[in-house]
Amino acid sequence: MSAHPVSERRRGWCPGVRRPMETGDGLLVRLHPFAGRLTADRARLIAEAAREFGNGHLDITARANLQIRGVSDETYPGLLALLEREGLVEPEGEGPNRLTIVSPLAGLDLIDHCDALALAQAIEDRAGRLDGLPAKFFVAVDGGGLMPLDPIGADLHLVATREDYAIAFDSAASKGLHWIGATSPACAAEAVLPILADFAEMRLKGRTQARRLRDLEPVLVAELAASAELASAIPPIERPAAPRAGSFQMRHGHAVLLALPFGRCSTAQLDQAVEWSERFGQGEIRLSFTRGILLPGIAGEHVLTLLAEASRAGFIIDPDDPRLSLIACPGKPDCGSALTVAPADALRLASTCSDLLRQGTVVHVSGCPKGCAHPGGADLTLVGRDDGRYDVVPSGTTRDASSLHLSVDEIMTRLLPTKTSADLHRAFPENMR
Numbered sequence: 001m002s003a004h005p006v007s008e009r010r011r012g013w014c015p016g017v018r019r020p021m022e023t024g025d026g027l028l029v030r031l032h033p034f035a036g037r038l039t040a041d042r043a044r045l046i047a048e049a050a051r052e053f054g055n056g057h058l059d060i061t062a063r064a065n066l067q068i069r070g071v072s073d074e075t076y077p078g079l080l081a082l083l084e085r086e087g088l089v090e091p092e093g094e095g096p097n098r099l100t101i102v103s104p105l106a107g108l109d110l111i112d113h114c115d116a117l118a119l120a121q122a123i124e125d126r127a128g129r130l131d132g133l134p135a136k137f138f139v140a141v142d143g144g145g146l147m148p149l150d151p152i153g154a155d156l157h158l159v160a161t162r163e164d165y166a167i168a169f170d171s172a173a174s175k176g177l178h179w180i181g182a183t184s185p186a187c188a189a190e191a192v193l194p195i196l197a198d199f200a201e202m203r204l205k206g207r208t209q210a211r212r213l214r215d216l217e218p219v220l221v222a223e224l225a226a227s228a229e230l231a232s233a234i235p236p237i238e239r240p241a242a243p244r245a246g247s248f249q250m251r252h253g254h255a256v257l258l259a260l261p262f263g264r265c266s267t268a269q270l271d272q273a274v275e276w277s278e279r280f281g282q283g284e285i286r287l288s289f290t291r292g293i294l295l296p297g298i299a300g301e302h303v304l305t306l307l308a309e310a311s312r313a314g315f316i317i318d319p320d321d322p323r324l325s326l327i328a329c330p331g332k333p334d335c336g337s338a339l340t341v342a343p344a345d346a347l348r349l350a351s352t353c354s355d356l357l358r359q360g361t362v363v364h365v366s367g368c369p370k371g372c373a374h375p376g377g378a379d380l381t382l383v384g385r386d387d388g389r390y391d392v393v394p395s396g397t398t399r400d401a402s403s404l405h406l407s408v409d410e411i412m413t414r415l416l417p418t419k420t421s422a423d424l425h426r427a428f429p430e431n432m433r
Helices: 040-053 076-085 116-127 185-204 218-227 267-280 300-312 342-350 354-358 408-415 421-426
Strands: 021-023 026-031 037-039 057-060 066-071 100-102 139-142 156-160 165-171 176-183 246-249 254-259 264-266 284-287 292-298 326-328 363-366 378-384 390-396
Touching (some): 026 076, 037 040, 040 057, 040 066, 040 267, 040 284, 057 267, 100 116, 116 139, 116 185, 156 185, 165 218, 176 185, 185 218, 254 300, 264 267, 267 284, 267 292, 326 342, 342 408, 354 421, 390 408, 390 421
Parallel strands (some): 100 139, 139 156, 326 363, 363 378
Antiparallel strands (some): 026 066, 037 284, 057 264, 165 176, 246 254, 254 292, 284 292, 378 390
C-alpha cells in the first residue's frame, strides 16, 4: 500500500483514500465505492473507522461517494491500513478514482430501459485506468428511469431510451447537454471507449490543456464525437428532476430514500441506516448523488415504521421539505478553502423563501468559487467571497461571473417577498441577462 505524504498534498484535486485532502477540520478521506453501494458490514466498518480515526462526521457527495472527516496525520496511517485490508482503497494512479456514476435505483427501477449497472461496470473495466484522464472526469450512465442524471455535471452522458443509448457531452457553451448521437445497448461500452481514449491522448500529446470535456475546444469536441461513429439521435424526452426523499415502489418491494441536509451524516446516522437495512431490507445501503442514503428491498408493511424512525434520527423523509432545494458545501471552518459559513447561511435563507423552495427552486450556496457541492447550474447560485459577502448568480453556476455582491442579510431582504421563479429573477435585476 502507498500514500502520498502530507507535504505533497494540495487542495483542488479529487481526493481519495491514498490522497487525502487537507481541510479546515483535518484531513478528508474520500471513499469511492462502485455504484455507491455498500454492504451493511462495510458501512458499519466505515462508521467505526470514522469514529476511531476521524471526528465522527461523514459527507455523502454529489457523486455518491463517502467522506470521512477530521482525520489527523497521526491517525491517517491506521485508517489507510484498515481500508486497504477491507478493499476500500482506490487503485494506484493519477486518473479518476471511480469513472462512472449511476442512479441508486439502478436494477430496481420499474421504468429503466436497460441494465445501467452492467454498462457502468463494462466502462470501468475498459477505460477506468486509461492514462491521461483527469481525476475529476466521470461518465453518467442513466437507465432512463425515475432519477435522471442530467444535472450532475458529468463529462459524458449515456441515457437509455426504449431503442438505444443517446450520448451527450456536458457543454459549457449551452449550459446543458450537447447531444452527439446514439448507439445500441450492446455497443454502448465500445462506443464510449474511443471518446475517452482519444481525449486522454489529446491531453498526453499536449493538444489540449482542458481537464473536462465542457472546456474542450469545439473542433476537438467534434473530433471526439466522430471517433465514436454514432448513429443520429433525437435528444431524450426531458424527465422531472430526481426525487430527493421518500418511498418508491420497485421491482422487489420498496426503496426508501433518506435525505440529509447538505449530505452531512453522523456516524450514529450511518449506523442507524445499516440497522434498518438489516431489519427491514436486504442488508445493503446505496449512496445517492442526491446526497442521501437509499435502502432497497423494504417490504411495504415496514415503510411507515422506517420513515418514522428515520425522521426521529434527523433524516429528511418529506419530498417537499424546503431544505431539499438547498445545496451547500461544508463551508467555513470545516473546509480550508471556504470563505463563508455556507450551510448556516443556506438555512438562514431557507427561513425567508420556504414557499419558493417547496416549488423546487434550487438555491446553491458555495463557500468558494470551486462549487464542489454542485458543479451544475441552479436557479440561484451564491458564491462566497473573502469579504464574507456572496457573488449572486441567478440561473447559473459558480463558474459564471457576477457583478452583484451582497451580504446574507441583503439577500434575505430581497428574497423575503419572492413566491415564484419569476419573483426570484426580479429580486436581482442587476444580474438580469
